[in-house]
Amino acid sequence: MKIFLTGANGMVGRNLLAAPAAHAHQWLAPGHRELDLLDAGATRRYIALHRPDMIVHAAGRVGGIQANLRAPVGFLLDNLDMGRNVLQGAAQAGVPRLLNLGSSCMYPRDRDTALREEDLLTGELEPSNEGYALAKITVARLADYINRENPGLRYKTLIPCNLYGPHDKFDPSHSHMIAAVIHKLHVAKVEGAPSVDIWGTGEARREFLFVGDLVAAIFKAIGDFEGTPELLNIGLGRDYTVNEYYRAAAGVIGYRGGFRHDLGKPTGMRRKLCDTARATAWGWAPAWSLEQGLRETYDHYLALRGEQA
Known part of the structure; x- marks a missing residue:
């Protein structure tokens, strides 16, 4: 075709x-x-x-x-x-x-x-x-x-x-949340930063x-x-809090510092979860776990920078 x-x-x-x-x-x-x-x-x-x-x-x-x-x-x-x-x-x-x-x-x-x-x-x-x-x-x-x-x-x-995932934009000024989190946590790990800021309360679900x-x-x-x-x-059919995404990404990246919440920054929508009943009936379901996807994305990020984990 x-x-x-x-x-x-x-x-x-x-x-x-x-x-x-x-x-x-x-x-x-x-x-x-x-x-x-x-x-x-x-x-x-x-x-x-x-x-x-x-x-x-x-x-x-x-x-x-x-x-x-x-x-x-x-x-x-x-x-x-x-x-x-x-x-x-x-x-x-x-x-x-x-x-x-x-x-x-x-x-x-x-x-x-x-x-x-x-x-x-x-x-x-x-x-x-x-x-x-x-x-x-x-x-x-x-x-x-x-x-x-x-x-x-x-x-x-x-x-x-x-x-x-791979080929996402990791530039903080243009990236979506997970790509931005990976970049932020990697830089914090390399620089030995004691903590990383999270916008808002981190309780919004995505x-x-x-x-x-x-x-x-x-x-x-x-x-x-x-x-x-x-x-x-x-969609994935389930959501996580922003805090949970940060913790999951920190585990994959190996960042062991803490987190601070910047309450002066916007939190965004409280929740945004797609119903996947129609996709399930169609015969499709996601295959990648969050940890698998984060690891694949982080490996791609490191390859772009010419670095190793």
Whole structure:
């Protein structure tokens, strides 16, 4: 199958192309220099020229709380424009199948129960990344609308929870939580720091999925596209407190110092856990434990720095 993958240089894209299952397909995986997805005309022409059998839209502008707070306009418009250009270009070229990657940021804030696919647009979003979330919601809805207007096309959306793993961004100003924690704890270990700061109380609960599990779900969807629900959560199915993530990462890294809570920093949403009942019924479940995923990610981090554990 000829598959056009957007975001080939991102964390999901790089892990997807490195997976053994990738060898069964022909991939179109242009980098930004070859194709700027913010250019609607260029995106439309690329899709029309190559005529892929399927598109996996994994591209996006991503970042942690600090990055989202600094540039909400960019996170909204860039993600919206990329999604719109890819989906409209695909529909105009008659690409029959498209798999869009959403984000659990699309769900309402501060729900104490696990978030089901039906919960989209039933409450207020988390303000710290609202622009990103609005873009992701709109692109998922656009996929639905294209399906309604074009019965021969099937465009579907996977909604992964927070991700971590090899090829994540470890720069503290742009990284998500686990990558930031690994970098912070490694530096503290090397420097012999007696303690590490944790934003807020550390009692907020988060769900993080190892990227290899999302890759497995994507390949299952590619192989069983007709059986894949049009909107599907891909998550770990359980969450941990921020404090627990710090302790687990410290155990893997070998940091033996203490922790201090910086109550002047935002805690973020109290809880964000995806309901995975639909994914379980579909026949998918995560395979990586938290410790296994952290160790794999830390090994990759050390390799990037040319260091050893």
